Amino acid sequence: MRAGAARSVRTATAVLGPDPVGAALPLLQPIALTHTTRRALKQHAKHTGNRAAEPSGGPAGVDVAAEAGSPTGGDGPVATTASPAPPEATTTEPAPEHHTPAPSGLLDEIRAEVLRTRPRVVGRPVRLERLRPRTLLVVVGGVVAGWLLIPQLFAAEDNPVSALADADPWWLLLALAAAAASHVAAAMGFVGFVPERLDFRNAVLAQVAGSFVKLVSPGGVGGIALNTRLLQRAGIPTAQALSSVGVGNLIGLVLHLLQLGAFVYLLDFVPGSSELDALPAVVGGLAGAAALLAVVSAIPAARRWLATRLRPLTAEVVPRLLDLLRSPSKLAVGVTGQLLVSICLITCLYCCVRAIGREPSFAAVAVVFLVGNAVGSAAPTPGGAGAVDGMLLTLLQQTTSMEPGGELAAVALFRLLTLILPVLPGWAALAWLQRRRAL
Structure with missing residues (x-):
């Protein structure tokens, strides 16, 4: 920044040699620099842009004066002086645009200087990725979870193996x-919120393909993108496709909370049982979430932020929901499908618990799944890996009084059936849909 691109390249070539300088060219990117260096590049680019813009004020003023003198019938010299003004303005106006660069402007000058001296050097930047704190947190969490779980796998008593x-x-x-x-059931919950006619077979295959897609995307982002793409390929405009997917997700969230409240109410606890001891923790977690929402609503800045995020959703979802009300049969299919998704997964977890010889109540397992899946799915890991498992393990131990080995075996079976085994069929379904241009 102080010596300039040409002098820096000459010095580096003289000290390091031309080959190392050329080899480093693909790595010459802002992401490879420190935060302090990137900030200095920004300030340098801003200073250079302001300095380059200063001389452009003179010609512009002459041009305005010339144009102002022409209509008044000025004499010949004025007209002669004003005539070159347009070319000057034309040549000087783009200069600020050229010299007002992004933070990598100086890097581009260095790259151009290296390529000028060594034209055969490959100057295409390689793809670099910075290690994000979230990625580091996921890796550390996985190591800690493995360190805690491996001793349980080979425990003398009650081991999951x-x-x-x-x-x-x-x-x-x-x-x-x-x-x-x-x-x-997921396909029913998907097509039920789309007023247009869809191929139910493709909808089912799309849900199966989501089992593969969600392993490479955080949360439920992959499923949303997959369903939206399926609707677009079916000829539905993008805005309406997004609205249909948004309606389904919104109704699914409401039904999830209603089911959780219903199963908490249906829990037939007896005084002194271990399941009763876990109820305050579940209710306390729900109360904490409600309190957090109340606090956010009470803070004006947080309320405006939340309203800004929800405004596009309500603007798209509400009109689509009104369209669905005109066809109650499809709406009933969608609601039934959303309910059956949770019931099927609760049944799967319940059968896994029964398979290892434990006999908890169905309502207790339902509360475990609904709370654990909702909290764990908020984690930014593919398929909620780690977070969902940890929540299910903790809640099973607290709610059903299961031994450590039994709860780990039940959760391992459940995740094997719902997360691991569907991956290969999901990949096949995704390939089939893409081959038929349904995605």
Whole structure:
């Protein structure tokens, strides 16, 4: 920044040699620099742009004066002096645009200087990625989780390996059937919120393909993008496709909360039972979420931020929901499908628990799944890996009084059936839909 691009390249070539300088050219990117250096580049670019813009004021003033003198019938010399003004303005106006660069303007000058001296050097930048704190947190969390879980896998008593070896195959078949049925239910919950006619087979395959896509995308982003793409390929405009997916997600959230409240109410606790001891923790978590929402609503800045984020959703979802009200049958299919998705997954988890010889109440397992899946799915990991498992383990131990080995075996079976096994069929379904240009 002080010596300039040409002098810096000459010095680097003289000290390091031409080959190392050329080899470093693909790495000459802002992301490879420190925060202090990038900030200095910004200030340098801003200073250079302001300095380059100062001389452009003179010709512009002459041009204005010339144009002002022409209509008044000025004499010949004035007209002669004014005539070159347009070319000057034409040549000087683009200069500020050329010299008002992004933070990498100086880097481009250095790259151009290196290529000028060594034209055969490959100057195309390579792809660089900065390690994000979220990625580091996921890696550290995975290492810690593995360090805590490995001793339990080989414990002398109640280890999950022996529990899995003694699992009841009939309950496992029921769990597998429930996991498979959840994809059909998800397709019902998807097509039910689309007023247009859709191919139900493609909808089911899209939900199966989502099992593969969600492993490479955080949260539920992959499923949303997949469903939106399916609607676009079916000829539905993008705005309406996004609205339909938004309606389905919004109704699914409401139904999820209603089911959670219903199963908490249906829990037939007896005084002194271990399940009763876990109820305050569940209710406390829900109360904490409600309190957090109340605090956000009470702060004007937070309320405006939330309103800004929700305004596009309400602007698109509400009109689409009004369109759905004109066809109650499709709306009923969508609501039924959304309810069945949760019921199928709860049944799968319940059958996994029963397969290893434990007999908790269905309502207790439902509360465990609904709370654990909702909290764990907010994690930025693909498929909620780690977060969902940890929440299910904790809630199963607190709510159903299961031994550490039994709860780990049950969660491992559940995640195997709902997260791992559907990956290969999901990949095949995605390839089939893409081959038929349905995605």
